Amino acid sequence: xxxxxxxxxxxxxxxxxxxxxxxxxxxxxxxxxxxxxxxxxxxxxxxxxxxxxxxxxxxxxxxxxxxxxxxxxxxxxxxxxxxxxxxxxxxxxxxxxxxxxxxxxxxxxxxxxxxxxxxxxxxxxxxxxxxxxxxxxxxxxxxxxxxxxxxxxxxxxxxxxxxxxxxxxxxxxxxxxxxxxxxxxxxxxxxxxxxxxxxxxxxxxxxxxxxxxxxxxxxxxxxxxxxxxxxxxxxxxxxxxxxxxxxxxxxxxxxxxxxxxxxxxxxxxxxxxxxxxxxxxxxxxxxxxxxxxxxxxxxxxxxxxxxxxxxxxxxxxxxxxxxxxxxxxxxxxxxxxxxxxxxxxxxxxxxxxxxxxxxxxxxxxxxxxxxxxxxxxxxxxxxxxxxxxxxxxxxxxxxxxxxxxxxxxxxxxxxxxxxxxxxxxxxxxxxxxxxxxxxxxxxxxxxxxxxxxxxxxxxxxxxxxxxxxxxxxxxxxxxxxxxxxxxxxxxxxxxxxxxxxxxxxxxxxxxxxxxxxxxxxxxxxxxxxxxxxxxxxxxx
Numbered sequence: 001x002x003x004x005x006x007x008x009x010x011x012x013x014x015x016x017x018x019x020x021x022x023x024x025x026x027x028x029x030x031x032x033x034x035x036x037x038x039x040x041x042x043x044x045x046x047x048x049x050x051x052x053x054x055x056x057x058x059x060x061x062x063x064x065x066x067x068x069x070x071x072x073x074x075x076x077x078x079x080x081x082x083x084x085x086x087x088x089x090x091x092x093x094x095x096x097x098x099x100x101x102x103x104x105x106x107x108x109x110x111x112x113x114x115x116x117x118x119x120x121x122x123x124x125x126x127x128x129x130x131x132x133x134x135x136x137x138x139x140x141x142x143x144x145x146x147x148x149x150x151x152x153x154x155x156x157x158x159x160x161x162x163x164x165x166x167x168x169x170x171x172x173x174x175x176x177x178x179x180x181x182x183x184x185x186x187x188x189x190x191x192x193x194x195x196x197x198x199x200x201x202x203x204x205x206x207x208x209x210x211x212x213x214x215x216x217x218x219x220x221x222x223x224x225x226x227x228x229x230x231x232x233x234x235x236x237x238x239x240x241x242x243x244x245x246x247x248x249x250x251x252x253x254x255x256x257x258x259x260x261x262x263x264x265x266x267x268x269x270x271x272x273x274x275x276x277x278x279x280x281x282x283x284x285x286x287x288x289x290x291x292x293x294x295x296x297x298x299x300x301x302x303x304x305x306x307x308x309x310x311x312x313x314x315x316x317x318x319x320x321x322x323x324x325x326x327x328x329x330x331x332x333x334x335x336x337x338x339x340x341x342x343x344x345x346x347x348x349x350x351x352x353x354x355x356x357x358x359x360x361x362x363x364x365x366x367x368x369x370x371x372x373x374x375x376x377x378x379x380x381x382x383x384x385x386x387x388x389x390x391x392x393x394x395x396x397x398x399x400x401x402x403x404x405x406x407x408x409x410x411x412x413x414x415x416x417x418x419x420x421x422x423x424x425x426x427x428x429x430x431x432x433x434x435x436x437x438x439x440x441x442x443x444x445x446x447x448x449x450x451x452x453x454x455x456x457x458x459x460x461x462x463x464x465x466x467x468x469x470x471x472x473x474x475x476x477x478x479x480x481x482x483x484x485x486x487x488x489x490x491x492x493x494x495x496x497x498x499x500x501x502x503x504x505x506x507x508x509x510x511x512x513x514x515x516x517x518x519x520x521x522x523x524x525x526x527x528x529x530x531x532x533x534x535x536x537x538x539x540x
Contacts, residue, residue: 001036011041011065015058019046020348041068048109049171051445052348059168064111071110079103092341096174098123098157099342099451102379112172114165117332118148119175122157124335125300128325130155131459132528137323138283138297140313141332142306144185145202147279150177151286151297158286159404173344173447180282184222184305185209188252188271190259196267198274211248212241219255223248224271225308227264228480229487230509230518238513265480276309280316291430294319298534302328307510307517311535312482315520324525324533326459329514334457340387341452343375346445353394353421353441361412364446365390372450381452393445394424396436402444403427461529464501469527472497472504474511481507483521495533502527 004012012033019026023046033042043065045057075093082091092100094116106113118141125139135155141148151158158176162169181200185208188198198221207215209222211231225231226248233245252271253264260267287294295318301310302325310322325331345368351357369388376386393402405424409416421441429435474494478487488507495512503526504510506519510533519525523537 001033005037005040009037009040010069011043012037013043013045013058013062013065015045015054015061017054019044020050020052020057023047023050041065041072043068048111049346050348051171051346052350053171056169056171060111060171063114063165063168063170064109067110067114068107071113072107075103075106075110094120094336094339095342096163096172097159097342097344097449098175098335098339100336100339100454101341101343105343105375109172111170114170115163115174115177118150118177118179120332120335120339121148121302122150122152122175122177122335123339124331124333125302125325126152126155126157127334127338127456128331128459128530128532129298129300129323131530132323132532134298134300134323136297137300138287138294138319140279140283140299140301140306140310141303142279142301142309143183143303144205144208144305145181145183146179146200147182147282147303147306148177148179149279149282149286150175151290151292153292158290161404173449176286178282178285180278182221182275182278182282184220184225184308186221186275187218188220188224188256188267188274189218190256194260196256196260196270196274198271198278209248210251211243211245213244213247217251219248219251219271221271221275221305223252224268227252227268228272229477229490230308230479231516232511233477236516269480269482272309272312276313276316279309279313283313283317291433298323300325302331302515304329304515307515309518311518311520311523315537320537322535324515324517324535326531327512327514338454338456340454341376341379341381343372343450345371345448345450348445350442350444352397353417353424353443355414355417358412358414358417361443361446365407365412365448368446368448372448376450376452379452385453387451387453389449389451391447391449392420392443393447395442395444396428397440397442403431404447459530462500462531464529465499467501467503469493469498469502469504472499472502477509479507479509481520488521498527498531498533500527500529500531 014029026044026046030044043061045061048061048064049057093106095112096115098119121141137152139150159173160176161171163174185202186199187201203216209220210216211223211226252267257264257267298321299314300323301307307324314322390407391404395402425435472493473491475492479490480487490507493510495510506523507521508519510517525533525535
């Protein structure tokens with residue numbers, strides 16, 4: 001211990017083999033570390049993840065300690081800055097599960113913030129689509145470096161405990177988001193076999209795409225969109241940033257088109273085709289590979305670049321509806337404003353799911369429920385806004401993997417135990433294509449989610465007006481569309497002028513400060529009462 005302290009060790013991670021059952025030895029080690037090295041950050045697995053499987057528990061605990069010192073300093077400084085600004089309120093931090101937690105909880109469990117940014121976008125998309133009455137969606141969050149996709153069924157985002165960070169398993173509950181290295185800044189390049197690739201390397205914000213004129217010298221997805229005139233070839237961000245179309249064209253021609261023996265136009269088209277294919281593959285991961293038909297869902301596109309690509313990606317998958325929020329570039333921020341305060345609890349106790357074990361199973365859920373209520377009391381949540389949601393990680397006897405099943409009852413009884421078992425059979429069949437209704441089912445982990453419902457924002461409802469949107473037209477330019485295999489004279493619309501009830505038939509480009517929306521030929525965009533745009537086409 002003294003040697004580690006002398007070497008400048010900042011954090012410790014403690015994980016003993018069976019600490020998820022009996023944490024006393026880990027707690028004693030933690031006390032010794034605090035006594036000998038009081039300024040160090042310490043994580044013990046029985047507090048971070050009291051769950052079976054020591055490797056995953058160890059990696060999760062180690063990552064918690066790895067980021068703990070920096071996240072802890074940031075969280076405390078954030079709290080102090082809010083106080084210094086004269087705000088008499090308690091700030092909260094977003095979690096990877098789509099909920100919020102206090103500064104104190106964040107300090108002890110920073111690993112819960114690991115993928116919190118994409119989770120906030122999923123929360124925001126779920127909120128606006130719930131208002132619009134769209135219950136089954138696939139979120140499509142495309143930014144500068146990556147695209148994050150997630151599936152929401154019946155207004156319920158999917159959670160997972162099977163994520164990895166830097167190839168290390170992280171078992172804390174997270175919103176089930178699949179990321180692919182495809183964004184506006186993704187670099188197009190030629191591999192050793194002479195094939196065009198896009199990403200995962202990104203030009204980032206600096207130097208950024210060549211068209212931005214900030215020193216970038218590698219062609220990107222954004223440069224291709226500029227050459228195709230889907231992005232404004234003169235200015236973006238409401239006229240705040242100039243675009244160098246000629247530089248983008250030259251780079252695509254010199255670095256891609258000539259080596260591949262094609263025109264700059266075909267190279268730009270190729271960039272878009274490749275990146276769209278990459279993103280469509282990510283959507284298949286969260287839908288087809290999980291037993292869902294993507295054609296039964298609406299794609300909700302946001303992020304700075306989502307609305308540029310979403311319609312064509314959706315069409316490739318047979319999805320005929322795409323929804324663009326009113327402000328797609330800041331939907332993650334909306335997600336922060338509508339998220340509930342949340343904390344997840346887990347206990348491993350392997351038991352057969354049979355009537356003889358009902359009392360034991362209810363006792364395990366009660367233990368976690370009591371912990372959740374205590375935490376909500378500490379967070380000063382009143383009784384009217386407390387919610388406890390229960391899940392069980394279930395499997396067939398002999399399996400080494402589980403499915404998390406929501407328990408829609410306060411208690412398990414002889415009257416509902418068969419119904420709960422049927423929920424597992426159905427989930428297993430959807431996930432793996434089969435179920436064994438005669439096999440013995442087990443519970444491995446008990447889970448409880450403590451929710452403190454918060455007052456959310458209210459979006460303004462606008463009265464529906466006439467369908468004619470011609471008053472929102474601000475210009476025209478030639479835009480390349482695959483449907484026409486040519487540049488097509490296209491009306492340019494200012495989204496701020498589009499009113500509820502307006503309809504826009506493609507081809508059209510809709511520009512706003514934080515995004516650009518492509519409406520291809522054969523598609524129609526309709527503005528709802530919240531000014532979201534629903535883009536659809538009549539499938540052939």
